[in-house]
Amino acid sequence: MNAEGTTTSEKASEAAEPEGTEGSRRRRLIIPERFFTFQSYVALVLVFLAAVIFSPRRDGGIVFLDSDNLLNIVRAVSEIGILAVGVTFVILVAGIDLSVGAVLGLAATGTASLMMVNDMGMALTVLTILAIGLTFGAAQGYLSARLGIQAFIVTLAGMQIARGLARIWSGGQGIPLAYGEGPGLAPETFALLNSRTFNGTVPIPALIFAAVGAIAIVVVRKTVFARHIYAIGGNERAARLSGIPVLRVKIAVFAISGLLAALAGIIHAGQLNQGSPNDGMTYELDAIAAVVIGGTSLMGGVGTVSGTLAGALLLGILNNILALNNIDTNVQMLIKGGIIIAAAGVQTFRSRK
């Protein structure tokens, strides 16, 4: 062995040993770390191909690939997708937010009530509702980060509180939206949420979802705030000792989650032309599912917003193709559960660092 060979192997073994010391079990297949980054895209492509194959055909065309159908999928997942983006931030700091579905319901109810009962204008309504969501999230963040109550518990309670508030606000009733000028009617412009733009092709909610996703991706890639999120999720103690304002960052991620849940609630009211305290029931679970399928670790510190977007789209495609084939919704739930397990299962092959 020549001298140069020795030096390379020295460096190499230096890099390799710490890995060997931790659980090098037999199931440790050699999967490059890069794969996990793309895991959700790979899954998305597979589900997409499966959808093409199993799609019903009409007049020789593949119904699934019809552009109206594809855009409709994006519209259908826009609410879950927006929730999931917010939840991604929370999960990245090793937290969890179970309240987003209920906050969506509160926001939808509030939107309808403010416009129909209080005759509030659209801009003011939207700002008020967004502020409520932001405050609600921030309060949960404060309780969990400052008082050290587990996020699971805080947001479980938050879920109850948001539903309760929504019921009180509307007297337990759904509030239908009617559009027009004058008292007791919602502004016509709000109905835009239920329409399509670009010559009636792209649904407005899909557009908002795309914008939220794009902004979140930029925030994660380009801001110091995002680096702080990853550091806290990866090792909170080290983050604190590095001078990161842990409390502030944690409150901020819950506030973002609350804000986006409120936004999704406004869209929900617009799409269904009503706001009901029961809206968004179990949406939080779909949102968390999208995050997990997207490759974000519930342990915190690992994950991407783009993965979450892929996870949300995957769920949308799945719902769509099963519906196109008239498959029972109960069976849909089984399949969704299976996919979540598979996504989480693949993650366990990741090195345990």
Added chain:
Amino acid sequence: MTSPDAVETGAGDAPPLLRMSGIVKHFGGVRALRGADLTVGAGEVHALLGENGAGKSTLMNVLSGVVRPDNGIIEIDGVSVDLSSPAAAQHAGVGMIHQELDLVPQASVMENLFLGREPRTRLGVLDRAAMREHATSLLREIGVDLAPTRSLSSLRVGEQQMVAIAKALSLDARILVMDEPTSALSDTEVERLFAMLPRLRARGVGVIFISHRMDEIAVIADRATVMRDGCDVGSFEVARTPPGEVIRLMVGQPIEQLFPDREPPGSTTRLRVHDLTVTPSTEGGRSEPQGVELTVCAGEVLGLAGLLGAGRTELLDALFGVAGQRMTGTVELDGEPVRLSDPRAAIAAGIGYVPEDRRASGLVMKESVGANIVLSALPALSRLGWRSRGNEREAVTSSVRDLQIKTATPDVAVGTLSGGNQQKVVFARHLLRQPRLLLLDEPTRGVDIGAKSEIYRLLARLAADGVAVIVASSEMPELLGVCDRIAVLRGGRIVSEFEAAQTSQEDLLAAASLEQDTTSAVEAG
């Protein structure tokens, strides 16, 4: 009539307890072991030496069935064995005591000892009486006096280790691997551990002992094997080999001088601490600082000595704002009083901290080397919260160059670096903020001798640049080698101070362990 000699010879011809030969292991394209050999006799304490990354841990993982070798032979008592899983290794008589102990902290001592093989009564119900009885005799056998019903978390690290050893022996371990067993122990606990070794010898157990501390190897080991670059480079009788020769084998070249020459410190007072006291938190169990008075000059290195639990870490934590509202007293930096409400305030005031446990408190293991380096400096390297990759890359590149951090690229996960290089990453993070005061807690723990020497040189350089440094360490030679002054702590108080040049290990130890007899009596009871 056979003479005693003949019997002796017969025993000498018996195969050794353990023979590993030609062990090869690749991880991906990386060769971690390239034909390593190791022979250990029954009743022998065998030190396994080598720098981090030399392949010691991989070789021990092969022995304990965690890693399957690509090639090579393992024989126990001359019989070839296939250690394909940790269970198989355990069955073959290999016991491993990890640095991070594989015990359940919430459970009691006896529950840990019999985990997964609890004695049962005829009705299949847990037989606690039998469990207690077995546990007591097991512990007595290795000379440990512990109530089997105590919860593991109430024990000190050293005692927990004893439990782990008792557990391994109760599984009929004949080869006991200890991976840096003393790194987390106080001197008294180390003594207790060493006092146990003769009993293991008498039972014919072969002990493989991984350590970075030359002094203890000289005391306890019979033979030693040095590893370098995935290969064994020499085995020798410890008693007959001078330490310099051992170091030469380890690094492949002699280190002329472990501790660098230091310039005399300046005379301007950098840090002045008056009556610093921390109210214990509700969790308790820590020796918080009590009425600490301290000054450190610019360019001075102050050492903090003391036994485990004397309050060294707690004092450094307090000076870094970790204690927050619980702290009273005044801290002045360059004559200005500073409020240390949290670590953030401490960093803003110009204080840097390299904590004791770099995995738990220093590094974000999942993140890259670069991300870890710039973690504290991000606001300074960015504009209005938007990152500048250029600034970050520049800072990382110069840190890596400056501290000679050995990494393929700054983009690899920090967990893949060796201990010494990981430590340098934590250093780099705080140096980027150009601290006026640097707090170091056990800066060379788990770091090989080459990296140690580099860290000492770095310390000397920082001090020469006017940084005030406080180093807490349980290694007395280290304190004597790098410090100007040494303060000795006991129960959170500073009990004495020494000029490093005019003191000795004995003086420090005496100051640190005064009243130690009464304390240990209380602990034992």
